[in-house]
Amino acid sequence: MIDYKELIPADFAPDSRVWVYQSSRLFMMSEALHVEDLLNNFAANWQSHGAPVKGYGNLFYGQFIILMADERATGVSGCSTDSSVRLIKQIEQLFKVNMFDRQMLSFLVKDKVQMLPLSQLQYAVNNNFISPDTLYFNNLVQTKEELENKWLIPVKDSWLAKRVTMSL
Incomplete structure (x- = not known):
């Protein structure tokens, strides 16, 4: 399993803003290449009120789109955030994903991304599909530092621990 942290640009400030978008399915290789082209093009041309945004976009684990903006150079305005959401909606339509x-x-789980509806979480815990040590993708991270340290965390260290009854 690749260490995703190696893909995060080192020259972005720790407080760079991060947005994580999770696809409803794994992208096929040809789709993933197309998505990466769209992300690279977007990051290269990302602007806020006419000023270039120091941006980064990449596809992680074939399923997670991560956008990052280093606001020490240019702050990200509502308009520039809207443009990133438009990009994600365009990807949704192009590839029929949510x-x-x-x-x-x-x-x-076993080096593969496994998805589960929130409504089935307790069932998965009760039947030992999910344990306190199972790694969870915490897509609520908001900064580069959180992405590096709090994105892929054990269930017991996430907000999910409060939602389920676990026997440790």
């Missing part, structure tokens, strides 16, 4: 389903959870 990128905004916050009820779908993702876990790293």
